[in-house]
């Protein structure tokens with residue numbers, strides 16, 4: 001896979017197309033890339049390493065690119081193992097290398113690796129610069145986007161922002177080349193991995209607004225060159241917890257299929273009443289990360305769930321806990337429950353929703369007893385009216 005950045009800035013990352021689950025929880029049907037870059041100047045800097053799963057290929061890419069030169073600096077922007085996992089190998093290959101990180105990087109790094117640091121580190125803080133010759137790196141701290149030691153790096157000669165996990169995306173580069181829909185997998189990546197940290201992302205975006213950026217080099221997914229305003233605008237929307245599109249996600253949790261039927265019927269009513277977009281998701285079967293993505297994408301959501309052991313069917317509980325931990329907020333939510341003797345799903349869902357910021361629960365809450373009947377339709381119509389009211 002050849003990624004062209006410039007004559008002196010080279011891509012040495014690797015694709016992982018055989019990983020079963022990224023971070024042991026996200027399905028990645030098209031794999032993932034671990035990006036790493038080299039800047040060739042009077043001094044040579046490597047920008048992050050890769051997951052141990054890709055180390056062998058990365059080492060080959062690195063040595064081919066160096067063509068006999070040695071590495072002077074390794075800039076460590078993020079210590080998560082999918083980026084730091086080959087640091088020890090780099091130090092083995094180039095024992096004189098200087099590791100560049102911030103105070104938090106070097107406090108955390110020894111937890112991961114037993115490598116000699118004394119005399120081999122350069123600790124940088126906000127705004128510090130490092131000259132490589134014609135290229136100058138400026139370090140911008142990005143704490144809690146989404147780990148405390150994260151920093152990004154701006155190279156001023158070529159106007160490149162090395163953005164760490166920011167602007168990252170699922171999908172191996174070899175499998176997604178030429179694809180135009182960046183947002184779909186970038187959104188799933190953002191909300192599931194960084195979503196909780198909207199405020200730190202906003203802080204970083206404000207700093208980025210002061211930089212003249214021509215290219216964004218993230219640690220996963222494609223290098224971004226054209227139309228950068230599009231990506232920056234999406235990140236602004238996502239990190240401020242504003243909906244990206246008008247629409248309604250209907251997420252259901254059904255044991256025997258009756259709640260599912262009612263959810264489909266409710267979706268039909270919403271479409272008839274002119275909802276801009278209605279997406280129906282089965283929480284027991286579909287990729288939870290994708291449903292979380294849709295919950296953040298649209299401005300409204302309906303939860304439909306069977307009661308279960310005096311609570312709610314577990315996949316709904318799991319979904320709501322995910323939304324809670326990703327700081328879901330600023331949305332209208334409708335509720336439909338099902339139960340055969342003492343329905344408890346609505347109460348349980350409400351109790352979790354009430355912990356979230358600025359969630360409006362739309363009335364009426366609909367209760368179905370075992371199987372949806374004609375007598376349930378008027379309440380469902382009322383909920384559909386309220387969800388589509390302008």
Ligand SMILES: Cc1cc2nc3c(=O)[nH]c(=O)nc-3n(C[C@H](O)[C@H](O)[C@H](O)COP(=O)(O)O)c2cc1C
Nearest residue numbers: 254255256258259307308309310339340341342370
């Ligand atoms: C293990 C289990 C626990 C249940 N717990 C409750 C309950 O606490 N209260 C209730 O009213 N119904 C309870 N139910 C019944 C279902 O919520 C009810 O039959 C509902 O109609 C199922 O909808 P579904 O067809 O969408 O799965 C339980 C069902 C199962 C299998």
